Amino acid sequence: MTSERIALGVAVLTISDTRTERNDTSGDYLVSEAIAAGHVLRHREIVKDDIYQIRAIISAWIADPTVDAILTTGGTGFSGRDSTPEAVTPLFDKVIEGFGETFRQVSFLEIGSSTIQSRAVGGFANRTVVFCMPGSTGACRTAWTHIIADQLDSQHKPCNYVAVVTDKETTSKAVTGN
Helix, strand or coil, X not given: CCCCCCCCEEEEXXXXXCCCCCCCHHXXXXXXXXXXXXXXXXXXXXXXXXXXXXXXXXXXXXXXXXXXXXXXECCCCCCCCCCHHHHHHHHCCEECHHHHHHHHHHHHHHHHHHHHHCCCEEEEECCEEEEEECCCHHHHHHHHHHHHHHHCCCCCCCCCCHXXXXXXXXXXXXXXXX
C-alpha cells in the first residue's frame, strides 16, 4: 500500500435508451465524483441498452492500458431491455461477488425491499475493475459513496483495488495520469 494517492484512469458508460448528454445526471455524477477524487477521465459514452454494443465498448476500454476502472450506470434492472449484467459478466476474469451484495445491503437501508430489483455487478477483466450500477443518480451515489470511492482510493485501509489495477504489464500510469 502506498502513502501517496494514486490517480486512476476512469471510463464512464451510461447504458440507456432514453438518456442523452443533456439529461445524463447519473453519468454526470460519476464523472464529477471520480474527478473530485483525483482520478483522470479517459472515456465517457452513452450507449443504447444492447448487449453487443455494450460489450463492444467495455471490451475496447478493458483493452485500453490507460483505463483502470470502468463505471457503468443503467441496464441492471429486470425490464425487457435491461441487459448490462448479460453484456458485461462474460468479459470478467473474476467476479466481485461482494459488490452486488454490499450494494443491495446498503441500498436496502435507503429504499427497502425495492433493492432486490437491482442486478448491480462488479468484476475484473484484464486487470481493469468494472462496477455496473443501476441507472438512478441515487443508486450511483449509494454505490460511489459506500463502496467504490474507497476501493479506488490507494490510501483506503485495510485494502483497496488500486494495487490490483495498477500492477499491469505497462508501468503504472496512475501517478502522472498519462
